[in-house]
Amino acid sequence: MSYRPAPDQGHDIDRNALYRRITLRLIPFIFICYLFNYLDRVNVGFAKLQMLDALKFSETIYGLGAGIFFIGYVLCGLPSNLALNRFGPRRWIALMMIAWGTLSTCLLFVTTPMEFYVLRLFTGAAEAGFFPGIVLYLSRWFPAQRRGRIMALFMSAIPVSGLLGGPFSGWILNHFAAGQGGLAGWQWMFLIQGVPTVVLGCLAIVLLSDGYAKAGWLTPAQRQAVEADLNADAAAKPKTASDSLLSVLANPLIWTFGFIYFCIQSGVYAINFWLPSIIKNMGFDDALLIGWLSAIPYLLAGLFMLLVGRSADLRNERRWHLVVPMLMGAVGLLMAVNFAHSPVIAILGLSIATMGALTGLPMFWPMPTALLTAGTAVAGLAIINSVGQMAGFLSPYLVGWIKDQTGSTDVALYSLAGLIVVGSLVALRVSRSS
Known part of the structure; x- marks a missing residue:
């Protein structure tokens, strides 16, 4: 995965200034889009604090509803990414955002488990191509050497969504708890957090470029420099006999990467969907306080993610920058389980788990994008992302089912911590042999 300097094309261009310009043009808007993408995906974790009592849903119903989102996500991930490649990122990303924003908002109308399941399923299908599409999109703007930091900047939207979304969701639940305008607090939350996604989808048509070749805000020399850097990347990648869909499906490296990503996401979604409930079980009842306490792990995770992304690019090292955060995620979950009686230590454990699990996400993606041909x-x-996102179904459903059966989330969190450790060992082996 070493980076080779580009040929002479665009040699007179200041690469740092060029990629800084591209970053400032693309990343802020994509960051905001992903922030709302993630918030719309996991805000049911806060809605749960009121929604279950209001609708008489069990923990298992909630876990299934939270997780069934990822069935639609997995089924539509590959066709959505192929459609993005066919119709262009700008239009397809806009369409996806308008669709999932509308569906997420409609969760405020849910009254039965079936309505909850159906809306979550279709919301997952609408979102399916967004993340892998953005990863593919960024890989066509930035050479491999710069992707660790770029992915960390982009994916720092996850902890920021928790940092801002936790207190904001708690405030909404408290402020509208008595019901205003005929809507309960959890209904207002879906409305207030879903509508901005639709607006951002409309803006994507105007603000995004389909690629560097069509970016009128770059000079011809700058476009040539980007092309030269990406061509140098392509020349360094392993050659394959065919890039057909069948050959991709038969590629064991893709499924190995999918398994590693599945292990990372198992920890991530356990935290995202259950963090408010875990904090509540420590003895905190006020929704706003729960929101502020849940923001602590996300704040630390955002800072840690950016530091590790910078370190990975400066050292051009991927293996340990992925494996160490994954192991942190497992250790943090174990701390949270074993010290649940001590809120300070438990929140420290949750913070370590969140820092590790979320940092594993951006540290993972430079590996497959560097090794796979265009x-x-x-x-x-899309396949790697879809396999990994299956954890989004398994993790919340497993935690909810085990809690209904045992009255505790401990066994589920132990299992997920063990899975993360297995994934880190596989990642260590793959990155060593790549």
Whole structure:
């Protein structure tokens, strides 16, 4: 995964200034889009604090509803990414955002488990191509050497969504707890957090460029420099006999990467969907206080993510910058389980778990994007993401079912911590042999 300097094309261009310009043009808007993407996906974790009592849902119903989102996500991930490649990122990203924003907002009308399941399923299908599409999109703007930091900047939207979304969601639940305008607090939350996504989808048509070749805000020399850097990356990648869909499906490396990503996401979604409930079980009842306490792990995770991303690029090292955060995620979950009686230590454990699990996400993606050819990446990244996102179904459902059966989340969190450790060992082996 070493980076080779580009040929002479665009040699007179200041690469740092060029990629800084591209970053400032693309990343802030994509960051905001992903922030709302993640918030719309996991805000049911806060809605749960009122929604279950209001609708008489069990923990298992909630876990299934939270997780069924990812069935639609997995089923539509590959076709959505192929459609993005066919119709162009600008239009397809806009369409996806308008669709999932509308569906997420409609969760405020839910009254039965079936309505909850159906809306979550279709919201997952609408979101399916967004993340792998953005990963593919960024890989066509930035060479491999710069992707660790770029992915960390982009994916720092996850902890920021927790940092801002936790207190904001808690405030909404408290402020509208008595019901205003005929809506309960959890209904207002879906409305207030869903509508901005639709607006951002409309703005994507105007603010995004389909690629560097069509970016009128770059000079011809700058476009040539980007092309030279990406061509140098392509020349350094392993050659494959075919980039057909069948060859991609038969590629064991893709499924190995999918398993590693599944292990990372198992920890991430356990934290995202259950963090408010875990904090509540420590003895905190006020929704706003729960929101502020849940923001602590996300604040630390955001800072840690950016530091590790910078370190990975400066050292051009990927293996340990992925494996160490994954192991942190497992250790943090174990701390949270074993010291649940001590809120300070438990929140410290949750913070370590969140820092590790969330940092594993951006540290993972430079590996497959550096190793997969351009043709393989279109389908390969979607498959990897879809396999990983299956954890989004398993993790919340497993935790909810075990809690209903045992009255505790401990066994589920132990299992998920063990899975993260297995994934880190596989990642260590793959990155060593790559």
